[in-house]
Structures are given as C-alpha cells and as structure tokens.
Amino acid sequence: MRCLPGSLLAVLWNALVCVLFAFTPANTRAAGAKAGVSVGPQYGTTHVYVAAGEVERFAASFLATFGGHSSKSAVLTVTPTPSSTTWQALQTPVGSVSLFGFTTPIPYPFGAERTGYLVTDMDQALRAARASGADVLVAPFPDLVGRDAIIQWPGGINMQLYWHRVAPSYGPLQTIPENRIYLSPDRVAAFVHSFVRFSRGKVISDNPSAPGIEIGQAGTRYRRIRIASAFGKLNVCVTDGHLAYPYGRETTGYEVANLSDTLAKAEAAGVSVLIEPYAADDRRAAMVQFPGGYIAEIHAPQ
Numbered sequence: 001m002r003c004l005p006g007s008l009l010a011v012l013w014n015a016l017v018c019v020l021f022a023f024t025p026a027n028t029r030a031a032g033a034k035a036g037v038s039v040g041p042q043y044g045t046t047h048v049y050v051a052a053g054e055v056e057r058f059a060a061s062f063l064a065t066f067g068g069h070s071s072k073s074a075v076l077t078v079t080p081t082p083s084s085t086t087w088q089a090l091q092t093p094v095g096s097v098s099l100f101g102f103t104t105p106i107p108y109p110f111g112a113e114r115t116g117y118l119v120t121d122m123d124q125a126l127r128a129a130r131a132s133g134a135d136v137l138v139a140p141f142p143d144l145v146g147r148d149a150i151i152q153w154p155g156g157i158n159m160q161l162y163w164h165r166v167a168p169s170y171g172p173l174q175t176i177p178e179n180r181i182y183l184s185p186d187r188v189a190a191f192v193h194s195f196v197r198f199s200r201g202k203v204i205s206d207n208p209s210a211p212g213i214e215i216g217q218a219g220t221r222y223r224r225i226r227i228a229s230a231f232g233k234l235n236v237c238v239t240d241g242h243l244a245y246p247y248g249r250e251t252t253g254y255e256v257a258n259l260s261d262t263l264a265k266a267e268a269a270g271v272s273v274l275i276e277p278y279a280a281d282d283r284r285a286a287m288v289q290f291p292g293g294y295i296a297e298i299h300a301p302q
Contacts, residue, residue, distance in 0.1 A: 011281050036200045041232035042170045043118035045089070045098040046177070046252045047112050047160065051291030055086055055101035055293035057270065060136050064269035065262060065290075066254065068092030077106045078148075080141035091170070094254045095177035108139050109158060113150050114251040116160040116180055117231050118168070119145035143148040154190035154279045155183045175255035178226075178235040180297060182248045185223075187239045192225060201229025209281040216244045246287055246295050253297035259284050262298055264291075 026258065050058050059070055071089040078085055078194055083104045090097040098116055107286065118128035119125035122140050129151050131135065137158065138150035146164040153159070204226045212220030217235055223238035235253060256262040259277055266288055267273065285299035 013157075030266055036198075036230070037119040037121060037128060038199060038230035039167075040170075040172075040230060041176045042096070042173050043168065043204060044177075044179075045085045045096045045116045046102065047113055047116055048097050048292075048294050049100045049102065049106070050100040052086065052103050052291035055088075055099060059088065059090055059099060061266070061269040061271050061290050062090055062097060062294075063092065063264040065271060066092035066094050066256070076144065078111050078143065080138065080192070081107050083107055083110075093174035094256060094268060095173065095175075095252065109150060112294060113158040113160045116148075116162050119161050122149065122161065122163040125149075125163075126151070128198050129161070132198035133190065134198065136212045152230060153194055155181075155187035157181055157183075157191065176233050177255065178233045178253035179237045179296075180237070180250055180253050182237045182239055182241075184241065184245070185238055187234065188223075190227070192227065192236065195234070196229075199227075199229035199231050201227050201231070204228050213278055214280050214285070216247045217242075235300065246289070249295045250287060250297045253285075253299055256298060256300050259286060259298060259300040263288070266298075 048058070049260045055073070058246065059301055063070060065282060068091050070091075073086050073088045076085060076087050077083055078100065079089060083102065083106065085100045085102040085104075085106075087101075088099050126136055126140065126149060135153045136149060136151050137152050138148075140147045140149045143162075145166065146162060148160060148162045150158060150160050181191075192203065208223045209221040210224035212222050214224065215222055225234075225236040227234040227236065235270070237248075238250075263273060263277070263286060270291050272289045273286060274289050275285075277284050277286045279302060283299040283302055285297055287295065287297055291294050
C-alpha cells in the first residue's frame with residue numbers, strides 16, 4: 001500500500017498501529033526462521049473487494065456471522081499506481097479479511113489476488129517464490145506500514161505477500177480457514193510442487209475419489225488435495241471445469257463449531273445460503289453469499 005502524505009499519514013499510522021499491531025515477542029523471529037518466510041496462519045487474510053456502498057453491510061454481516069472485530073476504516077492508496085479505496089481489517093476467530101471498497105477503477109492485477117500472506121522478509125520471500133516456480137506479477141512496492149508484492153503460482157493462482165516494519169502479534173485462531181483452490185489436472189502437479197516447496201508445508205491428504213457433492217456433482221468422484229503449512233491450509237479441487245454456480249467462486253472455507261448455529265446467525269445478518277448444508281466425508285458444509293457478493297464455504301466437523 002502507498003501511504004498518503006502530510007498530517008494524514010501520521011493519523012493513519014498511529015491509528016493502524018494502535019488498533020492492529022504490537023511488537024512481536026522475542027522468540028517470534030527465531031520461530032519464523034525455522035518455518036522459512038512464513039509467520040503464522042493468523043496473519044493470512046482473505047482479500048475481499050466490494051462496491052464502496054456495500055462495505056459497511058459486508059463488514060456487519062461477516063462479524064455477525066463469525067464474531068470478532070474490525071479496525072477503523074481508512075482511505076488509502078494500496079496500489080503502486082494512483083487509486084483510492086477504503087480499507088479495514090476484519091479479525092474473527094475463524095479467519096481474517098482485508099476489506100477493500102475502491103472509489104476509483106482498480107489497477108490490474110489487483111482484485112484477482114485471493115489472499116495476503118505475511119512474510120518475515122520480502123526479498124527472501126520473493127527469491128523463494130521464484131525458485132519455487134512462481135511469477136512476480138507486481139514487484140515490491142511500499143505501503144503505509146511496510147511492503148507488498150503479488151505473485152502467481154502455476155495454474156494462475158494469485159496471492160499477495162506483505163511485510164511490516166512493525167511486526168504484528170496476534171493470538172492464534174480458534175480454527176484455521178482453508179484457501180480453496182480449483183485447478184485442472186494439467187496444472188495441479190506443478191502447483192502442488194511449487195507451493196509445498198515455497199511454504200515448506202506438506203500434503204496432508206491426496207484423495208483421488210473424494211465425494212463429488214463437495215463441488216456440486218453428487219454421485220460422482222473427484223480428486224481433492226489438502227495441504228498444510230505455517231501459512232495455513234489449502235484445499236485443492238482438481239476438476240474438468242464443468243462446475244455449476246457458485247463452485248469455484250469461493251476463495252475461503254471457514255471451519256465453525258456448529259454449522260446450523262452459524263448459518264442462522266448469517267441469515268439473520270442478511271447473508272444468503274446458496275448451497276444448503278450437506279454431509280461429505282469428515283464434515284458438514286454449506287455455501288453462502290455475503291452482502292457485496294463475497295461467496296464463502298462454511299463447514300463443521302461431523
């Protein structure tokens with residue numbers, strides 16, 4: 001993000017630091033070194049872009065559904081070229097969101113990145129990403145509190161990497177959300193190899209016969225790969241692309257303790273249930289759409 005000049009910079013800096021950040025405990029850097037450039041899953045954010053007029057409705061419905069709190073909204077330039085957006089962080093026990101409400105056209109390729117991952121060192125992270133087969137779509141640029149870049153993995157998966165001068169210190173999440181990725185059989189091997197190498201993670205499961213109901217194809221089977229790393233969880237759906245709406249539109253899956261209770265809260269807050277709850281393997285799941293158009297999967301253990 002590129003900051004605004006003058007006294008507004010000081011106001012925004014102080015507000016963001018007070019609301020969002022504290023100094024990291026002394027052992028954090030040592031722990032991060034063992035995990036490569038990752039810091040922890042609580043520092044991963046889903047990037048949500050909604051129309052400026054829908055920002056408040058989305059934020060209220062998201063927090064009503066999952067709990068948590070929001071930072072104060074700030075007007076910023078978050079791209080290396082001129083633009084303007086409102087921005088706020090929504091932090092919940094099941095995952096965080098960076099919420100953008102642009103009031104100008106959105107410069108390419110912003111808006112297509114699904115997540116932001118905090119890294120311990122931006123230059124080291126980009127070297128590791130390139131060595132692992134990623135493209136750097138947006139070279140590093142300064143923001144209000146650090147530096148940002150956007151990378152692309154094989155299969156066209158865009159992610160943001162970010163680094164802060166004042167390291168944040170958040171408590172652990174109650175549950176770790178899933179980055180939900182849809183890939184073709186042609187590119188899945190390259191993606192998994194690249195991301196696992198970069199993240200120093202591991203494949204938790206590779207099920208070639210997962211229940212097709214998970215992707216809207218009841219009575220069929222598909223390949224599902226689950227990956228875990230210090231960045232968080234990935235759920236990779238390998239498909240032929242013959243997907244009914246809204247499958248493939250969701251970027252994140254949120255794990256909750258009780259699916260029925262969470263959906264009741266969501267609907268009371270104006271959230272639409274697109275796919276009614278179903279049972280598959282180790283979970284019950286549903287698909288919802290929040291005000292502003294953001295689509296998410298929500299699941300609970302069976």
